[in-house]
Amino acid sequence: MKWDTLEEEPCSLSRTVAVVGDRWTLLILRECFLRVRRFEAFQSSLQITRHLLSERLKKLVRFGILRRVPYSEAPKRYEYILTQKGLDLYPVIMAMVHWGDTHMGDERGRPLLHEHKTCGKLFDPVMVCSECGEPLHAKQVHVHAGPGRQEAVG
């Protein structure tokens, strides 16, 4: 497959996968949501090679998910901060965390607990229907072709 054109496929999943669909990118985003911002900090917490980290950060900046912001003038140094587009990936990351909590746990219990500051409680993320508010399940959803596609895939 031509990964360089994946982002133009008439499929929103493909387009998302084109941008964040690899191991390192997802792990880098985890660090971003844990407030990591600097090259050295990413590198040492992930043990990613400097070369790949550099590449992935450039790509995330290019797609508008991170902003490269100077924090020192001399020498010039930058940090990488989530844009709104990047912050909007939170449900993707949290959905993966929740699946891992549910299906990949061990006897030691959860690695992290999440507190919702708004209500003060420890929570799990739940995906609901924007219209009726009920939790979503794959079997209750029917897919239609939208305007961005000729015929439905299934």
Next chain:
Amino acid sequence: MKWDTLEEEPCSLSRTVAVVGDRWTLLILRECFLRVRRFEAFQSSLQITRHLLSERLKKLVRFGILRRVPYSEAPKRYEYILTQKGLDLYPVIMAMVHWGDTHMGDERGRPLLHEHKTCGKLFDPVMVCSECGEPLHAKQVHVHAGPGRQEAVG
């Protein structure tokens, strides 16, 4: 990094990424949710090489995300069906689809529309707090170390 031990890291995101964190696996799962079940069907709709498709399907079966179910005795033929563990990946896929709809769209509009059979309406998936039901935003969440980890990462 040692990808073979990623699934044992004390981090639910790492563990999830270890299983579904690559381009082909995510695309294969999309097809699964669109009711694709057979080797030839995956191969022709994704244009994935047969070798990689074979590998990825084996891996998904090994992790209990797909079940390999015979549908013909002679010749022996199998199809791949989502288990409950696999169906539980729906929020992950839908979160990615929704992000793509929101941030990677073009002038043609959405490729697919989703109808919630329960309420009959076209919807978007929304991630909410299990405790108070409010939509989740990264900045309203505070992370604590859980029992499965010694010290918090951030």
Next chain:
DNA sequence: ATTTGACAGTTCTATTTTAGAACTATAGCC
């Protein structure tokens, strides 16, 4: 009875990506 086609893979080589380590560059501090 032999050929053709469908299906579900496996095997092989060439190309691309990633890992791992070393190197570059700027500037502050001792």
Next chain:
DNA sequence: GGCTATAGTTCTAAAATAGAACTGTCAAAT
């Protein structure tokens, strides 16, 4: 001048992926 911190770049070796061809089973067509 030498040491450290930070943010990269460059190089070679190893691993993963692409692309095409091949295998094996059986049914249906010739």
